[in-house]
Amino acid sequence: MSLLSVPTRRRQIYEGKAKILYEGPEPGTVIQYFKDDATAGNGAKKDVIAGKGILNNRISAHLMTRLETIGVPTHFIKSLNMREQLIRQVEIIPIELVVRNIAAGSLCKRLGVAEGSRMPRPIVEFYYKNDALGDPMVNDDHIVTFGWADPYEIEEMVNLAFRCNDYLNGLFAGVNLLLVDFKLEFGRIWGEQGELYIVLADEISPDNCRLWDMKTKEKMDKDRFRQDLGGIMDAYQEVAARLGIIPREALVSGTFNENLMSSLEEIENELSEARTMRALNKTKPKK
Numbered sequence: 001m002s003l004l005s006v007p008t009r010r011r012q013i014y015e016g017k018a019k020i021l022y023e024g025p026e027p028g029t030v031i032q033y034f035k036d037d038a039t040a041g042n043g044a045k046k047d048v049i050a051g052k053g054i055l056n057n058r059i060s061a062h063l064m065t066r067l068e069t070i071g072v073p074t075h076f077i078k079s080l081n082m083r084e085q086l087i088r089q090v091e092i093i094p095i096e097l098v099v100r101n102i103a104a105g106s107l108c109k110r111l112g113v114a115e116g117s118r119m120p121r122p123i124v125e126f127y128y129k130n131d132a133l134g135d136p137m138v139n140d141d142h143i144v145t146f147g148w149a150d151p152y153e154i155e156e157m158v159n160l161a162f163r164c165n166d167y168l169n170g171l172f173a174g175v176n177l178l179l180v181d182f183k184l185e186f187g188r189i190w191g192e193q194g195e196l197y198i199v200l201a202d203e204i205s206p207d208n209c210r211l212w213d214m215k216t217k218e219k220m221d222k223d224r225f226r227q228d229l230g231g232i233m234d235a236y237q238e239v240a241a242r243l244g245i246i247p248r249e250a251l252v253s254g255t256f257n258e259n260l261m262s263s264l265e266e267i268e269n270e271l272s273e274a275r276t277m278r279a280l281n282k283t284k285p286k287k
């Protein structure tokens, strides 16, 4: 057992449906722990999918690191172990941004559009992040009027969401996956002079992206759980394998090879070290 996997006593800041946040080692940092819990219908449906947290931790670390390379600021600092990542402490903006390229899910239910129809341009929707209310859809007037975010913040979030969409569409298409839609959350960080930064937060994984196989249109995301299609772990593992973050040898149908996965921590941290260097060069230019 590596040192990293020995549980330590830490203060828990928050427990959500799929993740737990703990106080980080330094001020301004937080440890994000990925649970195996899956919920749908605002918690009405619940299960534990062994290994899901490990895959989502890896997939999210990978995608956030890639997004940093195109200049999208994120909360991700580095992977710590199979289930945990070090992130920047942010104040979460209570708005979920959903970007849709192809009609699916609640859009089809609400508007009677056929699942699978491609929209002429991507659609962005806002939802108020509030479990008690079931995350209702809102517009920018609601967001500003109720003080959840100001117009500049909304503009920045929408711009970042479109950049993520462009980049992730290409990245997934490269591995024969169709990015149908996805949900993003953003957070605020204040700099030393009181300046505000909006950064991508939460996670990007098959829990909050709809991903279909390009050819067969097979669903490879949380809809397998929501719609009782089975094969959730196989689908999540296939996504990770196609992205090149777990080797095909690590795939075991219906479960996962924990030993092989733990040997992959180094890969992710090589990536995040490269990212840290880029960030340093940017904030501390040589004079």
Ligand code: AIR
Pocket: 096, 098, 104, 105, 106, 107, 181, 182, 183, 207, 208, 209, 210, 222
């Ligand atoms: N989503 C929204 N709330 C929670 C999540 N995970 C994601 C879904 C889907 C997109 O947002 O995973 O990718 C749109 O969801 P829906 O249900 O509005 O169609």
Ligand code: ASP
Pocket: 017, 039, 040, 041, 042, 043, 044, 207, 222, 226
């Ligand atoms: N995560 C939300 C829930 O637990 C919505 C979903 O993903 O379906 O209900």
